[in-house]
Each structure stands twice: as C-alpha cells, then as structure tokens.
Amino acid sequence: MSSNTNGFNLIGNPYPSYIPANSNADGTNNILTINTASLTEDTIWFWNQATGLYDAVNQASASMFIAPTQGFFVSSSG
Numbered sequence: 001m002s003s004n005t006n007g008f009n010l011i012g013n014p015y016p017s018y019i020p021a022n023s024n025a026d027g028t029n030n031i032l033t034i035n036t037a038s039l040t041e042d043t044i045w046f047w048n049q050a051t052g053l054y055d056a057v058n059q060a061s062a063s064m065f066i067a068p069t070q071g072f073f074v075s076s077s078g
Contacts, residue, residue, distance in 0.1 A: 007040055007075045018065040021072075025063040032059055038077055045073040 013019050020026035021044055023033060032042045044064075045054040054073070057064045066072065 007077070008073050009076050010071055010073055012071040013066045013068055016068050018067060021057055021064040021066050022061055023059050024061065025065050031066065035074070040075040040077045043075070046070070 020030040021032065022030050031044065032039070036042055041058075043056050043058045044066075045056055048055045
C-alpha cells in the first residue's frame with residue numbers, strides 16, 4: 001500500500017476463499033486487526049451497487065467476510 005494524495009488504496013481478495021474482514025468475523029486473524037499499523041483508521045469501504053454508496057465496515061460492524069476477488073478500499077498511513 002502507498003500513501004498517495006488521499007491515502008486510499010483499492011485492494012482485492014486474491015484468494016479462492018473468504019477472508020474475515022473484522023473482529024466479529026474472526027477475533028484475531030482478520031484484515032483490520034492484522035493491518036492496523038498500516039491504516040489511518042480501522043475501516044474498509046465496500047461498494048454497494050444497490051444503494052450507489054460505499055458501505056463502511058469496521059471493528060464494531062457485524063461479522064463481514066471478503067468474498068474471493070472482491071475489491072475494497074482502505075486508507076493507508078504509508
């Protein structure tokens with residue numbers, strides 16, 4: 001990840017399996033917990049085509065798993 005003009009990076013799940021996004025999905029091995037030092041905030045943004053808006057998922061959100069090949073944004077600290 002890099003810290004560009006706005007700090008947002010588009011990332012995708014390259015694996016053929018679901019990855020836990022937050023602590024409600026997996027208490028220790030989740031994207032937010034493992035990468036917290038590299039993020040400006042513990043939030044992942046997913047595009048919701050039905051609403052035309054981004055859905056924010058953080059540690060307080062309901063259990064969330066990232067689907068295979070699904071893309072999402074994070075805000076990088078560098």
